[in-house]
Amino acid sequence: MLRSVEAARASISLTVRGATGGRPRRREGITHTKLRQFASEAAALEVSELLDISRPGKRHTLLLNLLRQARMRCRDELIEMLLRRIRRPARAFPPSRLRRPA
Numbered sequence: 001m002l003r004s005v006e007a008a009r010a011s012i013s014l015t016v017r018g019a020t021g022g023r024p025r026r027r028e029g030i031t032h033t034k035l036r037q038f039a040s041e042a043a044a045l046e047v048s049e050l051l052d053i054s055r056p057g058k059r060h061t062l063l064l065n066l067l068r069q070a071r072m073r074c075r076d077e078l079i080e081m082l083l084r085r086i087r088r089p090a091r092a093f094p095p096s097r098l099r100r101p102a
Helices: 002-020 030-044 047-052 058-089
Strands: none
Touching: 030 058, 047 058
């Protein structure tokens, strides 16, 4: 029983870390505003336009920042949903709904 609980905890931990993208690496010398600008630029481009960018480093930078922005937005929305659920008044969950069926 103990091993299954530990395995479940490890699985949940990996899932949560994967969902949040783990700990992002620090980008030295690049301001937050510039990272957001890169994400906006990538979002505005069509796929063919992204593929036409001749410098692969720039293309990767744009795409990575677009993914970073999407991951942050998704995480913020999940947290908002969780907070709304937690803030629901207690009367929304009467004791009869909390009991498990026999």
